[in-house]
Amino acid sequence: MAVLPAERDLRRVIGDGEAVPDGEVEGLSENDLLELHRWLVLLRTYDERSLVYHRQGRIGTYAIFWNHEAMQAGSVYALERDDWIFPSYRESAIGLLRGMPASTVLSWWRGHPAGWWNPLEFNVGSICVPIGTHVPHAAGLAWGKKLRGESACSIAYFGDGATSEGSFHEGANFAAVMRAPLVLFCNNNQWAISTPLEAQTAAETLADKAVGYGIPGVRVDGADVLAVFEATREALARARTGEGPTFIEAVTYRSAPHATADDPAAYIDAARVEEEKERECLGRYEAYLRRLGLLSDEAAEAVRAEALERMREGIAAAEAEPPPDLSLLFSHAYANPPESFGSDLAELRRVRGG
């Protein structure tokens, strides 16, 4: 079947309360809509508190994902529990949506081994730092599950800059050739640190790249959690019937620095950022829920309070971790560590104490 270029217009469900009417996603109950809201608030709270914790010196350098929450929550909500998530650092807290303790992710940003997690426990791969290099992992996992006759899919998250990487290309092509049940989820926030999208690609849209792999590309408003959910659900349905990967380009605009170590004043248009903040994803979704009569001020406040409490517990638990024992330097690099590790550790303890 021929694969056509993606529609140019972004798919949207949520209206603006005025000229643009609200749509509806089939199959989502009121409970689903409210659960999605809790997920958005949890991620938003995680992100905002993390920035505070960083400024207080309680976590290290932190990659901000403010206004990326709809892309993460909407897509994960479409997954089955058996499906695998492969996050980049921009999705560092996505495991929270699978029950991972906040302290684990905060420990990761604190540079403490308590930030290790067992991917098998949550079906969430480790946070990938080098751009796009986890795309082949997601392809391999999906392909490997398919070879075993299991129905699990995988989803890989990456940014617009990652589409320039060789590993994105190799992973996407692998998955397409193997008809692996993979969702390639691109959060196109239009900036790779200071490099704008037009300096990243000459393609008219990132979704157009999908055509070259023989897979469909979809463009969706990345600040519309329902549109993201729906597009991901369709991609997963396609994957589960053996038709292979789909490339989802979720378009948004990075309205915060790349990370706490970045000062975008030198390269970004501040007026444009303010404009984008007006249409940020959580506020839009809350307005939608209010128009449906599903969200009151009290209910919104209760959801926020619950998320804040989870963060308070998380940072307290992370800060209560004792300093890592020196043995952690050596204990997990190999299943069968070389003999030299024993003497290295003994010498380190002798010289350094501890």
Added chain:
Amino acid sequence: MAELTLVEAINDGFHVELDRDPDVMVMGEDVGRAGGVFRATAGLRDRFGPQRCVDTPLAEAGILGSAVGLCMAGWRPVCEMQYDAFSYPCLDQLITHVGRYRWRTGGAMAFPLVVRMPYGGGVRAPELHDDSPEAYYAHTPGVKVAIPSTPADAKGLLAAAIRDPDPVVVLEPKLHYRTMRGEVPEGEHVVPLGEARVVREGDDVTLVAYGAMVPLAEAAADALDASVEILDIRTLKPLDEEALRAAAAKTGRVVIIQEAPRTAGYGAELAAILAEKAMLDLRAPVVRVTGYDVPYPYWQIEDAYMPSVERVVDAVRKLLEF
């Protein structure tokens, strides 16, 4: 025991290991329909099916990167890199993920994958079919590295690599794929990682080598009027330090042979260990006979680049006169 060439021994090992463990799969460029450009994987696709002997797209980082995901799905992938120098794109995955992922999960997940490739020069091939990249691999934390020098070890080390819970890189001396024959145990045959092999015993000088340099060391020993000990390292990581020190102590004179460029090569590691731990056993400086710090040359002058019997003999004579 059967008499097999080195590449036949590898092929035999594959058949045994894929038959023994249904989670083992082979993947790479041309490994299926063609059976590999050197026929190391011949017959596997017919016997075990195209899902366990997979012709992949031409993408070395994609091969190793998807192998990481395959491990997470419970497979034990054996990745073929078609040639030594074509493996470099896979270093990205090896360094950033393969060697780190287990550590990153606090030991919760294993990545029992194998990367194997033909390596080394002397085969009159075009550029970039001749490299000895072992130092790049050995320098990467979290991975193990083995290099066989005989058909029996090629089979046995491959089996050990496949069964090992950690990622293992196996470099196979392509020069001897078909030029070397040897007795190979039938059926299951495992040569444990981390055990060097004394090739021959001697009293005057010790030659330390691995892979294609082992037969060269034997030829040099034959040409010398001296009693020569030869140690085949076999596993570069983890290294059999005890065997290295014992072989050095026996003669007090050590020549290390490596065909890779000299600077920061694996031979430097061996020499450093001897300097740190065997000083009082040595009667002369440790010397290296290596390739040079130049790009591997076009084949009309490759013999001048490669360590030769003459260069090894010369190094030994200098040591004996020291």
